[in-house]
Every structure is written in C-alpha cells, then in structure tokens.
Amino acid sequence: MPAFKYKQKCSRCKKNYVIVTWKNKFPLCYDCQKGGMQGEITDPKLKKLLDIPEEFYHENSFLRSIKINALRYGSLSEKQIEYFQKSADKMQKEKEELQNKLSPETKFNLAQSPSEKKGKKKIKLPKNKSTS
Ligand SMILES: [Zn+2]
Secondary structure (H helix, E strand, O other), X not given: OOOOOEEEEOOOOOOOEEEEOOOXXXXXXXXXXXXXXXXXXXXXXXXXXXXXXXXXXXXXXXXXXXXXXXHHHOOOOHHHHHHHHHHHHHHHHHHHHHHHHOOHHHHHHHHHOOOOOOOOOOOOOOOXXXXX
C-alpha cells in the first residue's frame, strides 16, 4: 500500500515545501525545524536509532519530528521507535532501488546527451529578486 504523500507549504516560513505523509496541519520544513534538532542524545539506544543520513531528515518531516521529540523528552515510545525504524528502512531501500535502476547504460546515455549551444548573442535578463 503506497503511502499518501503530498506537498504543502511550510506553515512557519511559508516558503519551502514540505512533503507530508500523514495528517499534519502545521508542517514545518527542514530549515525551520533544524534548530530543534540540535543537541545531544544521551540514550545509546536512541542515539543509534537516530543515526541516519542527514538527507533522510531533509526529506521526511516525520523523521524530523521524532528526532525533535527524542531531544526534547529524552525518550521515545515503542511505537515511535517502531515507525521511525520502518520509515528509515523504507527510505534506505528506495535509495538503493533508485541506484540499481541507474544501469551503466543509462549513465552512459546521460553523459552523451547533447548540450545544445545557442547563438553567441547574450540576452540580459532582468534580475528577479523573488528567486532564491
Ligand atoms: Zn519553513
């Protein structure tokens, strides 16, 4: 059963999109949450659990919220640990599958894709302040 995913704007900065996988009225982006994710986990069991690639936290707001809880309360419920592990495992598998899909042939084709060179005329575009 595929997880229900959708994108929503961060409810704090209203700038970054957050991928929401469960009902969450106030999704927060990585940038807004990273402050709460700093600190030392003292429980060795939790420390091991939370020791996943930082990019997983970037992509998954659920993992972020668990880490913040662990830092704030120093402990997690069994359910939280279970779901965290499942989500992290799933992401790990998805990453591996994605890597396997990129066969050497695909990589070759990507490298060979022609990069069209356009005329020498340079067109100055007005600077757009809204782009970051
Ligand atoms: Zn934000």
